[in-house]
Amino acid sequence: MQLNVNGVSRAVSSPPLTSLLEVLREELAVLSPKHGCEQGGCGACTVLVDGEPRRSCLLPLAAVGDARITTVEGLGAPGDLAPVQSAFHDRYAAQCGYCTSGMLLAAHALIERKGGPVDRDEVLDALSGHVCRCTGYVKIVEAVMAASRGQVGAEPIEQPLAPEPSQPEIEIAGSPA
Amino acid sequence: MGLSDSEILMPASGADAVRAFGDGRDVTVFAGGTILMPMIAYRRYPQRARTLMLGRAGLNQISADGNVAVGAMTTLAAIAGSGVEPLAAAARDVADPEIRAQATLGGNLCAPPSRQGPRGDLQAALLAARAEVRCAVAGRERIEPIDEFLAGLDAEPRLVLGVELERPRRAAYSSQRRPHAHSYAVMAVACAELADGVRVAAAGVAKRAVRLRSVERALADGAAAEQASAGALDGLEPQDDALASSWYRREVLPVLVRRAITQLGGG
Ligand SMILES: Cc1cc2nc3c(=O)[nH]c(=O)nc-3n(C[C@H](O)[C@H](O)[C@H](O)COP(=O)(O)OP(=O)(O)OC[C@H]3O[C@@H](n4cnc5c(N)ncnc54)[C@H](O)[C@@H]3O)c2cc1C
Ligand code: FES
Ligand code: FES
Numbered sequence: 235m236q237l238n239v240n241g242v243s244r245a246v247s248s249p250p251l252t253s254l255l256e257v258l259r260e261e262l263a264v265l266s267p268k269h270g271c272e273q274g275g276c277g278a279c280t281v282l283v284d285g286e287p288r289r290s291c292l293l294p295l296a297a298v299g300d301a302r303i304t305t306v307e308g309l310g311a312p313g314d315l316a317p318v319q320s321a322f323h324d325r326y327a328a329q330c331g332y333c334t335s336g337m338l339l340a341a342h343a344l345i346e347r348k349g350g351p352v353d354r355d356e357v358l359d360a361l362s363g364h365v366c367r368c369t370g371y372v373k374i375v376e377a378v379m380a381a382s383r384g385q386v387g388a389e390p391i392e393q394p395l396a397p398e399p400s401q402p403e404i405e406i407a408g409s410p411a
Numbered sequence: 412m413g414l415s416d417s418e419i420l421m422p423a424s425g426a427d428a429v430r431a432f433g434d435g436r437d438v439t440v441f442a443g444g445t446i447l448m449p450m451i452a453y454r455r456y457p458q459r460a461r462t463l464m465l466g467r468a469g470l471n472q473i474s475a476d477g478n479v480a481v482g483a484m485t486t487l488a489a490i491a492g493s494g495v496e497p498l499a500a501a502a503r504d505v506a507d508p509e510i511r512a513q514a515t516l517g518g519n520l521c522a523p524p525s526r527q528g529p530r531g532d533l534q535a536a537l538l539a540a541r542a543e544v545r546c547a548v549a550g551r552e553r554i555e556p557i558d559e560f561l562a563g564l565d566a567e568p569r570l571v572l573g574v575e576l577e578r579p580r581r582a583a584y585s586s587q588r589r590p591h592a593h594s595y596a597v598m599a600v601a602c603a604e605l606a607d608g609v610r611v612a613a614a615g616v617a618k619r620a621v622r623l624r625s626v627e628r629a630l631a632d633g634a635a636a637e638q639a640s641a642g643a644l645d646g647l648e649p650q651d652d653a654l655a656s657s658w659y660r661r662e663v664l665p666v667l668v669r670r671a672i673t674q675l676g677g678g
Contacts, residue, residue, distance in 0.1 A: 249415035251451060251462065273449035274510055275593045287509050292448040294441075296419055297466050340509070362592040363507025 238300060239264060240308030250296035255279045257295050258305065266306035266335040270365075277364030280336035281305050287340040306335040309342060318342045321381035322374070329368035337364050341378040352382040414451065417462045425572055428468045429547040431461075435568030438463050442484060442518040445510055446530075463570075465517070470572060479578050483517030483571045487533070490516060497601040500584035501536035504599065507592040517571040520544070521564065524618045527653035532599050534561060534620035536584065538612035539601035542576040544569075561619045579603035583674035585667045589654075597655045600667040602675045609675070611668065616649045616660055626668055636677065640669035 236243045239262060248257045253272075258264040258281070270278030272291045279290040282304035310316040315323065318341045328334040344352055344360040352360075357378045366374060380386065417439070422428040432438055437460040441447055450456045470482040473493050481490065481498070488511040491502040505511055505519075522531035537557050544560040546553065546569040554575070555563075563569075586599035598615035600623075609630045614620040625642030649660035 250419045251414055251417070251456075253448060253452070272452040274445055274506075277507075277509070280509065286512065288513060289509055291452070292443075292445050292510075292513060294444060294448065294451075294464075296421070296464060297444065360508060363509050 235295070236300070237262070237295075237298065237303065239303045240305060241302075246295065248295055251294045253291050254281065254293040254295060254298055254303070255290035258290060258303075264305050264307060268332055268335065270332070275363075275365075276333075277336040277340065277361075278333055280339050280364070282339050282343060285343060285346065287343045304339070306338055309338060316342060317381040317384065317386050318345065318378065320386035321377040324386060325373050325377040325380060327369065327373040327377035333364055333366040333368075337361060337366070337374055340364060341374075341381065344378070345382045348382065350382065352379060354379065414456060414458060417458060418460060420461055420463045421466070422463070422468045425468055425470050428463065428465060428470070429550065429552065429570060429572075431463055432547055432550075432568075432570040434549045435570060437461055438568070440517075440521070440570060441465065442515040443486070443513045444518075445514045446518060446522055465515075470517075471515075475578065477578075478575060480573060480575045481516055482573045483515065483520075485516045485573075487511040487514045487516070487519065490533075495578065496582035497536040497539055497579070497584040497603055498533060500582075501533045501599065501601060504584070504586050504588070504596055505532055516574065520560075520571055520574070521569075530595055531619065532586075532596055532614050535599050535612040535614035536582075536601040536603075537574060537576070538620050538622055539603040539610045540576045540579050540582070541603070541605055541610060542574040544574050545572045546570055547572060558622065564619070577605060579605055581675055583671045585671040585674060587663055587667060595654060598660060598664055598667055600664070600671040602671045604675065611671070613643075613664060613667070615654070616647050616664060621647070623668065626672075630672070636669045636672035639672055640665045643668040 237246045244262055246257055246261055248261055255267055258267055267281050267290050268278035270276035274289050274292045280287050281290045283301045310319050318338050322328055340360055357375050420431045422431050439457050439459045439462045441462050441464045465484050471484040472482045473485055474480045475495055479495050487502040487505050490498050493499050519531050519533040542557045543554050548569050581604040583602045586596040588596050600613045602611045611623045611626045612620050613623055623643055625645035626639050629639035629642055643665040649657045651657045
């Protein structure tokens, strides 16, 4: 059968009950969806099916039919990132990156659906099925909210940790500082 | 026989599905797949000669003018947004938005109890609302009270086509969850006031959801929430499993019952 992945029709021959996740990774070498739990519980395998986020580990190939599959590879390209991708990059919202593709796609779908600024509760709900073992979620939530407001590619939002050298507060006679 | 030897059937209508299901003996019914796909991953799939995939069979309508009818393939997301209580509250309580958009009513109703614990949280809401299940058994369609349906589920294969119910006058739902979206509710209690009284049911205290008849009787006799919930455990032996101990269930079930009755606004 043919599978429509990121706008390209690809021939696949896996058996019908193979998960879409396995077909994407093993047969088509589309590697952004990740194998996490394979039981629907982590979100790492999330892809868009006709624009809606779905767990690719829970979708058998036979159920996909001619739906449009979008993975992170279809979201943006280096130099031409989607707003969520830029916001994640600007705001350090990824560490190891294992959860990131699932987070990006669910967040992208949320922003597309809303068509304007999303609030914190909406982000928490949309990402409630996505587990991140690294970031503590704070920067992810901030990045999605920023992306929905078009606040991407701006100046870094944080001051560098080390302040500019300045006059020491206490003068110690004879100190080299 | 390997998984790839199972013949895939994709009926294009409910009538085709009934025909393809036949007596159901060599058929695995495949709805949203949120339970079955992990079983494949863990090599516990109930492998049979044929897999009946319902994704193109329709059966996904909700009609809520007058009496309520919900097709077996209706997603939990659609039920959560339907305003039909206590079903909507139970559906909202399941997992996360992506799972709810894929998980179906039929799959929840027929969910096999897992190794770790019971599942199928909508069963309690359907029991409380006195739903009737429209299903096909050996090529014939019939409509069964939910109580009978759940009791007979393991005896004879059924293809669920949908449920029908009188819209409850009032309804309430109370559950005990662990913090993460993906943790199943440990227990859930649903109440519904129908024309002839209040029905109360609980999920998570037995293999499948059960009615709490002592509580119903106490409410019919005019008991307040506190008194009525005292009988919550009558006739029940809650199990120990991966979600909670029997002790914990005994302690918490009466609390959930009391909360649900209070939320309903008394008996
Ligand atoms: C991460 C995660 C969290 C979850 N959390 C919850 C939770 O909190 N509460 C809860 O109740 N469930 C939960 N589930 C389980 C599941 O998503 C739901 O119970 C869902 O409604 C099952 O529906 P399905 O269509 O996906 O079932 P499927 O996997 O397609 O089928 C499940 C079973 O029902 C049978 N079946 C399906 N449809 C029919 C039919 N029409 N006629 C006859 N037999 C049928 C199948 O043969 C199979 O045995 C969770 C699942 C996941 C992956
Ligand atoms: S791998 Fe699909 S949800 Fe974890
Ligand atoms: S960045 Fe490592 S799991 Fe989220």
